[in-house]
Each structure stands twice: as structure tokens, then as C-alpha cells.
Amino acid sequence: MEQLTQKLKSGEMTVQAVPWPQVTPENVLVRNHFSLVSAGTESSTVKAARASLIGKARERPQQVRQVVDVLRKQGPVQTYRAVIKKMEAYSPLGYSSAGEVIAVGGAVRDVSVGDRVACAGAMYANHAEIVSVPRNLCVKLPEEAKLELACYNTLGAIALQGIRQADLHLGESCAVIGLGLLGQLTCLMLRASGVRTLGIDIDDFAVETAQRHCCDAAWNRTTAGLAERIAAETNGSGVDAVIITAGSRSLDPINFAGQIARKKGRVVAVGAVPTGFAREPYWYKKELELRMSCSYGPGRYDLEYEEKGRDYPLAYVRWTENRNMQAFQELVHSLRIDIGYLTSHTFALDDAPKAYDMIVNRSEPFLGVVLAYDVSTALEEQRVVVRPPRPGGTVKLAFIGAGSYAQSHLLPNLPKHDGDVVNKAVMTQTGTTSKRVAERFGFEFCCSRTEDILHNDDINTVFIATRHDSHAQYVIEALKAGKHVFVEKPLCLTPEELGDIEQVYDRCRDQHLMVGFNRRFAPLAVELKSRIQQTPMSMMYRVNAGAIPEGAWAHDVELGGGRIIGEVCHFVDFLTWMCGSFPTEVHAAAMRDPHARHDTANISIVFADGSIGTICYYANGSTMLSKEYVEVYGSGLTGIITDFKELHLYAGSKPYRRKLLNQDKGQARMVAGFLQAVQEGAHPVIAPEEIFAASRVCFAALESIKNRRSIRLDDGDACVPRVGPGAGGRETCEVSATGRADSSRVASAHRIDPTRSVGSL
Structure with missing residues (x-):
């Protein structure tokens, strides 16, 4: 199209x-x-x-x-x-x-x-x-x-909402300032409802058109004695209401509205105008009411x-x-x-x-x-080719979803001149984004149908970077289609979705499943982990997350999962990787919130090796403070990471400090590690059992907040992984059909294989 x-x-x-x-x-x-x-x-x-x-x-x-x-x-x-x-x-x-x-x-x-x-x-x-x-x-x-x-349609609804805000009745009068399309539509509907309509604009063509078609009277704003003329049209009292449909940076529309409105009249701002009105006519003399009109009406931006x-x-x-x-x-x-x-x-x-x-x-x-538009011909939904196909390639990848995060942190980190990695296809919510991403990052085509990707034998790897509510569906479909899958966090939004993913993955463990837990790949994090070798350790991860608007989709349980599921999984994975042990117990408490968003909370985690970690996730802090701050204590050493730009190590008599020019949260190394694993057929960079554990902890945290008690992850609903022989020579998680792990083996086999950490990449 x-x-x-x-x-x-x-x-x-x-x-x-x-x-x-x-x-x-x-x-x-x-x-x-x-x-x-x-x-x-x-x-x-x-x-x-x-x-x-x-x-x-x-x-x-x-x-x-x-x-x-x-x-x-x-x-x-x-x-x-x-x-x-x-x-x-x-x-x-x-x-x-x-x-x-x-x-x-x-x-x-x-x-x-x-x-x-x-x-x-x-x-x-x-x-x-x-x-x-x-x-x-x-x-x-x-x-x-x-x-x-x-x-x-749209302008008609905007004009009508402005009229409703003016609360006019049959026989009353209204002045409309601004006689463009919005003003003309407003005047037409006012007259149709029996309101005497007066129009004002700075353009003679607009004034003349309004005079002929939609106004009882209309004037150029520069007309001498205009306020007096309008007073004469209303028997000296002024208009009952003024609707401003003009777009201007001038204060004249709002102040002139105050001059021509009657005492206790109403002024409605529909157009984009400043509202720094003069106080005398609005407050002292007339007690005018200034109202704002929200676009098309109630429901807008909801x-x-x-x-x-x-x-x-x-x-x-x-x-x-x-x-x-x-x-x-x-x-x-x-x-x-x-x-x-x-x-x-x-x-x-x-x-x-x-x-x-x-x-x-x-x-x-x-x-x-x-x-x-020419509607005489049939339209066919098809791929839009951006560049000729390139032969070869071990990794032939496609993106489903390529929004702001993907364009900033995933796509730029794909290899640009690697013959083993070929960028095949892009599919996003809108065609314009698909086309631009395909052009900018060298994909062969963009499309709108999932089958062009999932049922394409020339594609073996899929990156999923859509909105959270679709992650589980795409992961399951891609795994069933035989693709290697990289999905941005979170993996899923519900325990039921997690169970479905685990069942599908159990049947295709020769495929890679990776979640974008990038922080474990950050160079400062890797350095800190290499310094602290002994466990147990104690960890604190403070996230100054900041507030997001009330209506944002991330708050929505159905669309974004809420911030604990949608974001905290990052930090759960980081602590799990840092101590190299699986979580066994979770206790969480959230600050009181009438909307039950739980975006200001403390989450305490106990790990199988005795390590402890606390995630302090706060949405009520100052933006002047750094966003992410990590402290790790162990082996007589204390390490501090600030915003993944600065590392401080305290051990012995001389502190160590390393500072980066650019913040590095590990996305480049994460993408490279995933692609390398696909190319070489190696074991996953992050074991799926660690990925699943991060989701379980988040579900347990919400349960803990709700019931005000600690949640054991080996009590049935969520589990501690049981260690046993696994693919690639590592020990892997085994869970019974009921989802209950064999906790008797956890104490002796709690460690995550250190050869699988990013430090060995």
C-alpha cells in the first residue's frame, strides 16, 4: 500500500x-x-x-x-x-x-x-x-x-466537544474566534442548534466565507471598535460564551474573549492558544469561567x-x-x-x-x-522489498517489533559486515516503522503477516521486541516454527503463559531461547563478579525508576503486566547471575497505592546457597539521582556500580575506581553472545531455567505483596530448579509434572554453572 x-x-x-x-x-x-x-x-x-x-x-x-x-x-x-x-x-x-x-x-x-x-x-x-x-x-x-x-470526522468531533463545553442553550449567543476549518464547523453546529453565532478571524477569506455560510455576523479582528459592535449585537450584555478555535502564540484571543463575554459567561479553549489572560475582566469584573476542551471528548487519551x-x-x-x-x-x-x-x-x-x-x-x-484515493483496483497484502536477497549466512534473522528500545539498543548492535549473519525481515505494528527500520538496518524486506517470518524456511532466528502482552504468544509460535528466539523482557505476563512456554520448550531444546537480560553482560558487572568469587554474598539493587503517567500501558496488567513483571525481572536475573544460585524464597512489600500498581516496593530474595538480595524499586524519587545503583558484599570486598558507568571496589587498603565515558548496560555483548551461540550451535548464553526463575520470582513478589507473607519457590506454584544432567554438558533444571522441584537436592546442587556466565564469553 x-x-x-x-x-x-x-x-x-x-x-x-x-x-x-x-x-x-x-x-x-x-x-x-x-x-x-x-x-x-x-x-x-x-x-x-x-x-x-x-x-x-x-x-x-x-x-x-x-x-x-x-x-x-x-x-x-x-x-x-x-x-x-x-x-x-x-x-x-x-x-x-x-x-x-x-x-x-x-x-x-x-x-x-x-x-x-x-x-x-x-x-x-x-x-x-x-x-x-x-x-x-x-x-x-x-x-x-x-x-x-x-x-x-475528527474535526467535527473536536468542534462538537467545544460546543458541549460551552454549555449553550437555544437563543443564546456565542462568539467563535478563529474561522478556519474548526471554527467553520463550530459555527455551523451552533447555528443548527439555535445559537446566535458571531465569527472573528484575521483572514479576510475566512471571514467572508463564514459570513456567507455559517455566521450571523463575522468580522476581521482588526475591525475598528469590534468589541463595541459585538456588544451592540448582544444588546450591550456581551456573548454568553466564547469558543476559541484559533491557533496562535498571541494572548490576544484569550484576552479579547474576556472583553466580549458577558458577566459570568464562559470561555472555551479548543485551539492551541496561551492562557495567560488579563485578570481584570476574568476575575474582578465578570467572574468568567475558563474551560478547556479535551479534543474529541471523554475517552480521549484513555x-x-x-x-x-x-x-x-x-x-x-x-x-x-x-x-x-x-x-x-x-x-x-x-x-x-x-x-x-x-x-x-x-x-x-x-x-x-x-x-x-x-x-x-x-x-x-x-x-x-x-x-x-484510487479504490478501483484490488490491494494485496504483500512484502515490501527493500534490498536484494543476500545468499549464505548461518544466522538468518527477523524482527517482530522494532520500537524505540529495539532501534536504540538491539538493532545497532547487529553485525554490519558479518557474512554469517543476514538481516532478512522486519514486521512492526505500523508500515512506516517497518519500512524505515528495514532501510536503516539493511533488512531484505518488511511485511505485515507473521507467516512471512514464522513460516519462512529462509529465516531461522527471530527477535521479538513487541509490547509485553504479545511476548508469550510470539515466543510459543516461533518455537513451534523451529526458530531460535530472542525476546525482550518480560518473557510472559502470567504463570499460565510461563507454563505453556516451558511445555513447548521442553519439546525443542535444540533451539535457543533467550530473554534480553542485558545487565549481566555489562562490562562493569562482569568485572565485579570476577572479583567476588566466594559465596554466600549479600546484594542490594536500588532502582530509581521514576513515575510514569497514570494511563501508560506499562501500568496496565493486561498490556504491560505492571512494573514488577515488566521491569523488575531484569534485576532478579542480575542478582541470580551475580551470586550464581537459584532463588528459593521471596518476600515483598509495596508502598500503599490506591491504584495497586506496586511500583514502589522492596523485594527480598533468599538464594539456595545462602546469599541474600534486596531489590529496592522506587517510582517516587527525584530524577536528579542516578537511576540504578548496585552494592555487593562478599569475600571481604564491597563493590558498587552506579548507572553502569562507574564501578567502585573496596578491598584491602586501596579502593579501586573505573569510570566509562558511555553508559554500557551490556546490550552489545548480549546480542553478540546470542548470535554466536546460534552460529556455533553452542549451549544457551543464559540457561532457560535461569530465565524461567526470573519470571517465577516476579510472580511470587506480587503474591507476597497481596498476601503479606513470604513465598517459598519450592511450594508447588513456583519451584526451585532441581539440578540434573542437561544439554551442552551443564547441569540443568528438572521439574516434576506438578511443577514441584525436588528440594532435597537443592542444598547440594544450588550453583549455576560458572562456565555459562558472560565472563567467559
Whole structure:
């Protein structure tokens, strides 16, 4: 399929072939017939991309501060990778479209293939031939609906939500400041509801258009005595409400709204304007009420609503974003509002760059700019070839998922000129990411179907770097398909998934299964482990994790597993590797949290050799403090690692210190070790039993928090591995069918084979 994209670095805009987007269970796949260019929002994005580097920095000072922070904490290498990843990415454009459903996710029940729908949402309803949209961000249309009008869906819902925030009634008056598309739609719906509508803009073309089609009166903001004219239109009292749909850095819209609103009136900010209003009209004289309008309406930015499709009860939330879209589409279809005049220009998708040039340069007057798609030919879901196939190669790998972490820490560490490792395929959630990753890291093709990877005999190794909820499924499918598997942490989200993975792996132990537990590969960690040879030892791992937004998917138990399962597994693995012994007992306590997120907790672990470790995982600390801090005590020696940039060793009379220029958490050595093991057919770099143990400890920690007691890992639900003869000449974990280990052998056989540690790589 074809999609319009832009690079942030150069501003280069192209219509290019990319794979189809993925169809998740809660999404519908739509073939676009028309999409709307939002001249205000999208032109700002395009202008920023076309600006110089200094101009970009001025436009995004917050992102500049983030870059500086990464440089300070992680060093120049990771900073460079992060910046290049962002600047070179293909950014999709557009967020309002209409078309025909061509596939539906398994959880969608009320939309069928062949239905006509209007779609909304940045990153969803893009300017592309095929889009994947969550069910609650699209609305069904009548069969005879005009899709060239229905594509105004998103802006119509935004305008309607602003009107609802203004809380206007029949016979009242409203001034609309800003008469672009959003303002015109607002005025149309206000008039249709019996509200006297006054329009204001700085552009004569917009004012004249509004005067003809949607306003009782409209003026240029520069009109002399404008406030007095508006007062005269309202019998001297002022308007009941002002809706600001303009986009401006000036304080004039918000302050002028205060001048023309009646006493105790309402001002609603819909457009992007500063709100540092003058106090006199708002507070002292009129007691005005300033309200903010949240995009399309209730449900916006709510993960449960938008991505999981969980609706709000109509009796308690009458107008959600989806119901706002429905109401707008009904107004359009019933001709209660006539929006046909809004489309001043229509371009074919291939000519989309010309449309943006016209908008940015303002080479001619415009209002609504619509992109039309050729729907006369059949579209076929297929691979997009990026470069010719390369023969040979012992490791022929593919990536399923290639988001921010993979692009920063996994893909850059693949060998670039190694004939034994061949990059074959990439599949991600969106076609634009797949295409860019394939180009940048030298993959042969990108695709949207898992069978192009898992059922491809020319691929023997799969990296899985998707969102946490899909890890277990992809691991199982890849193992069954005979692939070597590297999966980013966590391995899985539930004990049931872990049991399924173990059963599958038991039948294919000649394949490698690796989880991205990179910290055991960090050079400072390897050095520390080499200095502390005797056990038992005591360990403390403090993680200043910091808070993440309430609605983030990582908090969601179903999507991310929560932070203990999703992140703490890293640190469990590190302590297990450091002492070289399996965990036997877990006790955890979490700080009180009304949301039960358990992201500020202490987790104490007892190991089979008598070692003890504590993981202090805190989400309530200062960002000024280092993120990760490790202390290890043993053999009369104390070792301290700070953020994997600095190592301090205290033994004897003279302390030892080593500091790195760049933070190194071991990703490069981890990837190299995994690929080497696949190439040579050697034993796994991390024994699967150690991988499974990390998941069990996290499940036990949550159980301990819930029941306020210590959890023995040899009590049945989780187990201490039983050591016995294993593949590759090492001793490996044996567990009975009930999941219960033979704890009688643990005391004498608790050690993890030291030849398997990263120190020997």
C-alpha cells in the first residue's frame, strides 16, 4: 500500500510503499476513500520539520532538554542513537479519514467487512491507503453516506466537544474566534442548534466565507471598535460564551474573549492558544469561567477506552468521543449542516506533497483540503522489498517489533559486515516503522503477516521486541516454527503463559531461547563478579525508576503486566547471575497505592546457597539521582556500580575506581553472545531455567505483596530448579509434572554453572 510520510530531519515528504498496518483484536482495518488535511495542526508539523536544526530546537525546547538529560545520564553514543532514530523516522501525517472496512479484529462485534466508516486519531486515521483504527475511534455510516464529507470526522468531533463545553442553550449567543476549518464547523453546529453565532478571524477569506455560510455576523479582528459592535449585537450584555478555535502564540484571543463575554459567561479553549489572560475582566469584573476542551471528548487519551474498546456507560457519560463522532455524522448525513462548501481543494494521494506546499506557502486561498484515493483496483497484502536477497549466512534473522528500545539498543548492535549473519525481515505494528527500520538496518524486506517470518524456511532466528502482552504468544509460535528466539523482557505476563512456554520448550531444546537480560553482560558487572568469587554474598539493587503517567500501558496488567513483571525481572536475573544460585524464597512489600500498581516496593530474595538480595524499586524519587545503583558484599570486598558507568571496589587498603565515558548496560555483548551461540550451535548464553526463575520470582513478589507473607519457590506454584544432567554438558533444571522441584537436592546442587556466565564469553 501507499502512505504519505515525512522525515523530521529534512522535512522530506514522500508517498511510498509500506506494509499494511497490523489488525489487533480491538481494531478494524479500513481502506481509505478520502482523508482530510487539517491545515492548522498538520501545517505546524510540516513547518517544524522543514525548519533548520536551530529552528527545530526553538519549536521543541522540551525535547531539547530531554536530549541534554540523556547525554548527561547515558553518554554521547546513546544520545546520538536516540536523536537519529527520531530525526530519520518516517512520521505519518493525517488523523481524519473515511472508507470501507476490509478486516475486523477478533474482539470487534458490531462492525463487519464492507461497512462504511469514518475514522479518527493521530497514528491511526492517517493519509494512507489502508489504516488500522481502534473500534471506538471509528463510526459506522449509512450505505449512502458521502465519504468525501464523512472524512471531516475528527474535526467535527473536536468542534462538537467545544460546543458541549460551552454549555449553550437555544437563543443564546456565542462568539467563535478563529474561522478556519474548526471554527467553520463550530459555527455551523451552533447555528443548527439555535445559537446566535458571531465569527472573528484575521483572514479576510475566512471571514467572508463564514459570513456567507455559517455566521450571523463575522468580522476581521482588526475591525475598528469590534468589541463595541459585538456588544451592540448582544444588546450591550456581551456573548454568553466564547469558543476559541484559533491557533496562535498571541494572548490576544484569550484576552479579547474576556472583553466580549458577558458577566459570568464562559470561555472555551479548543485551539492551541496561551492562557495567560488579563485578570481584570476574568476575575474582578465578570467572574468568567475558563474551560478547556479535551479534543474529541471523554475517552480521549484513555487506554481502556481507545485501545481496549471499553465504552463508558451512556447513562453516566452521555457524550463520549465516539458518540460525538456519531452525532456529527448524523448532522452531516441529514443535511442539518451543509459542509460541502468547506472543501476548497481535492488532491490525489500521489499529489499530497503539492497540497502541503500550497498550505505552508499559502500560495492560494484554501479552507478544506481533501486527499482522494484510487479504490478501483484490488490491494494485496504483500512484502515490501527493500534490498536484494543476500545468499549464505548461518544466522538468518527477523524482527517482530522494532520500537524505540529495539532501534536504540538491539538493532545497532547487529553485525554490519558479518557474512554469517543476514538481516532478512522486519514486521512492526505500523508500515512506516517497518519500512524505515528495514532501510536503516539493511533488512531484505518488511511485511505485515507473521507467516512471512514464522513460516519462512529462509529465516531461522527471530527477535521479538513487541509490547509485553504479545511476548508469550510470539515466543510459543516461533518455537513451534523451529526458530531460535530472542525476546525482550518480560518473557510472559502470567504463570499460565510461563507454563505453556516451558511445555513447548521442553519439546525443542535444540533451539535457543533467550530473554534480553542485558545487565549481566555489562562490562562493569562482569568485572565485579570476577572479583567476588566466594559465596554466600549479600546484594542490594536500588532502582530509581521514576513515575510514569497514570494511563501508560506499562501500568496496565493486561498490556504491560505492571512494573514488577515488566521491569523488575531484569534485576532478579542480575542478582541470580551475580551470586550464581537459584532463588528459593521471596518476600515483598509495596508502598500503599490506591491504584495497586506496586511500583514502589522492596523485594527480598533468599538464594539456595545462602546469599541474600534486596531489590529496592522506587517510582517516587527525584530524577536528579542516578537511576540504578548496585552494592555487593562478599569475600571481604564491597563493590558498587552506579548507572553502569562507574564501578567502585573496596578491598584491602586501596579502593579501586573505573569510570566509562558511555553508559554500557551490556546490550552489545548480549546480542553478540546470542548470535554466536546460534552460529556455533553452542549451549544457551543464559540457561532457560535461569530465565524461567526470573519470571517465577516476579510472580511470587506480587503474591507476597497481596498476601503479606513470604513465598517459598519450592511450594508447588513456583519451584526451585532441581539440578540434573542437561544439554551442552551443564547441569540443568528438572521439574516434576506438578511443577514441584525436588528440594532435597537443592542444598547440594544450588550453583549455576560458572562456565555459562558472560565472563567467559
